[in-house]
Amino acid sequence: YDKSLIVSFGEMLIDFVPTVSGVSLAEAPGFLKAPGGAPANVAIAVSRLGSKASFIGKLGDDEFGHMLADILKQNGVSGDGILFDQGARTALAFVTLRADGEREFMFYRNPSADMLLTPEELNLDLIRSAKVFHYGSISLIVEPCRSAHLKAMEVAKESGALLSYDPNLRLPLWPSADEARKQILSIWDKADIIKVSDVELEFLTGSNKIDDETAMKLWRPNLTLLLITLGEKGSMYYTKYFHGSVDAFHVNTVDTTGAGDSFVGALLCKIVEDPTILENESKLREVLKFANACGAITTTKKGAIPALPTEAEVLALING
Numbered sequence: 001y002d003k004s005l006i007v008s009f010g011e012m013l014i015d016f017v018p019t020v021s022g023v024s025l026a027e028a029p030g031f032l033k034a035p036g037g038a039p040a041n042v043a044i045a046v047s048r049l050g051s052k053a054s055f056i057g058k059l060g061d062d063e064f065g066h067m068l069a070d071i072l073k074q075n076g077v078s079g080d081g082i083l084f085d086q087g088a089r090t091a092l093a094f095v096t097l098r099a100d101g102e103r104e105f106m107f108y109r110n111p112s113a114d115m116l117l118t119p120e121e122l123n124l125d126l127i128r129s130a131k132v133f134h135y136g137s138i139s140l141i142v143e144p145c146r147s148a149h150l151k152a153m154e155v156a157k158e159s160g161a162l163l164s165y166d167p168n169l170r171l172p173l174w175p176s177a178d179e180a181r182k183q184i185l186s187i188w189d190k191a192d193i194i195k196v197s198d199v200e201l202e203f204l205t206g207s208n209k210i211d212d213e214t215a216m217k218l219w220r221p222n223l224t225l226l227l228i229t230l231g232e233k234g235s236m237y238y239t240k241y242f243h244g245s246v247d248a249f250h251v252n253t254v255d256t257t258g259a260g261d262s263f264v265g266a267l268l269c270k271i272v273e274d275p276t277i278l279e280n281e282s283k284l285r286e287v288l289k290f291a292n293a294c295g296a297i298t299t300t301k302k303g304a305i306p307a308l309p310t311e312a313e314v315l316a317l318i319n320g
């Protein structure tokens with residue numbers, strides 16, 4: 001495998017979103033299929049920006065699984081790491097933002113194919129080819145995919161990849177909030193790069209103040225880069241040598257789904273191109289401006305995958 005790869009590991013699923021906004025799941029007159037899953041979104045974000053990406057994960061050998069595999073392929077993501085489970089079905093989520101502002105979730109995961117990925121099934125050559133190995137936490141929740149997740153991280157690290165982690169907190173999937181916090185933090189210091197949202201920052205630290213003091217609670221000496229994304233307020237960065245923040249772009253936001261994945265994809269592309277950005281503040285600020293622009297563009301269209309930008313679109317926003 002080509003050594004310039006970004007390999008993204010974890011879940012890919014279909015979100016079913018009501019055709020009208022502001023209703024409960026029970027009231028929805030119908031649903032639209034929105035393919036997603038944070039690690040898959042990141043792989044597609046990378047590919048759309050022109051870099052090589054692979055996705056590792058397990059799908060059901062059913063209509064939905066093949067639809068998702070086709071979406072990866074159509075978007076130029078290598079399918080060498082995709083497996084199909086012969087028994088279980090593809091993961092599905094029904095998601096709505098109700099009129100009262102609360103999100104309501106229902107999952108098809110009993111168990112879904114992604115949860116059944118075993119360590120023995122991993123494509124180790126593909127993992128060893130990664131320059132950057134990216135993962136979320138959903139695959140930490142149950143066995144056997146938890147063991148597969150931990151093994152994949154270990155193999156990637158041993159072969160010299162930078163490890164990139166986005167906890168992608170989806171609390172309803174975890175047995176309890178305490179368990180989620182414990183498991184997420186248990187793999188914290190294995191990563192080189194970590195990106196959290198403001199919501200995750202509060203959840204993991206217990207502090208609702210978004211400032212350096214709170215962010216430093218998530219700092220570990222072996223981390224290379226910690227990022228906190230703040231939606232329309234941009235992003236904050238912390239390294240051993242410097243820290244600061246970069247403003248967001250003003251855009252017409254219609255749906256923020258996938259903004260964080262787009263941001264991460266952009267960042268990882270730039271790190272693969274030039275790893276010295278991790279030690280050079282002015283270069284890093286340029287890269288975060290680019291990543292913020294990617295995130296902003298992703299909020300201007302409905303859904304995650306259809307809204308991920310090309311490099312030309314990002315440069316058009318940056319250059320006004």
Ligand code: ADP
Nearest residue numbers: 197229230231232234248253259260292295296
């Ligand atoms: P997540 O999806 O992980 O919660 P955010 O929503 O913070 O992540 O989005 C990631 C990045 O995308 C932000 O740091 C910001 O640069 C950009 N972004 C997100 N929402 C908006 C918005 N409403 N307007 C402009 N930029 C945005």
